[in-house]
Amino acid sequence: MSEITLMPAIGISATGLDAESRRMDVIANNVANAQTTRGQDGKVFQRKEVIFAARLSNAIRAGGKENKLKGVELQKIVADERPPKLIYRPGHPDADENGYITMPNVNPLEEMVDMMSASRSYEANLAAVRMSKSMASQALDILK
């Protein structure tokens, strides 16, 4: 028998909304820290990247049963290991003996593109929620 839940598809879409909005947080944090030379550990800020993972894995192995469809999860937030930029700014207190400071490896253009992609995915999940909701209300209308 299928699940008792009225609208399980909404739960699945909610995991997508959650993951995309957390991705958006990480991107916003990258942009905000584009000039941060002293991060939490006292070193120059490193760009962060999210890792998404499907929360299903064995839906197919379970003989095509659907109870293993669980959406997506933000598995990890990892640091981008690309080298930081060097900028000549001798007056800066964090400058080395040659007058160069290490700036974060954040590229605002890249972040903008990521942000657009995250916001589109968010919208798509939202559209899915709306459709699932209208389906559930149609099912309730049978009772009228």
Next chain:
Amino acid sequence: MNESIQLLNKLLDASAMRQRVLANNLANADTPRFKRQDVEFREMLTKAVDSADARELAVVQPKIVVDTAAPSRSDGNSVSMQRELGEMTENSLLYQFATRAVSRNFDTLRKAIRGR
């Protein structure tokens, strides 16, 4: 009467399941190496209806399959947001059709009971 309700029941079950699978595809639109999935039931249902055997219909079970034909992006993901949303719209129309047909069936039944 009974059979057509049973058929519509199957249709409702299958399209609700398909909605979940499509929602899951969309949720994983940015998951690397994720392959889109779909539900197989149209062929099975058609076959069961063609066989005109009520028992055949009772055992029809929609199945989740990996869509191997869909092209993958460079990150190995084969979800296309446009496609999922399009399929979802179509699927929700099918669901709407089934719910209306069920209501219609019950209306007819009610009329028969009242005799008018």
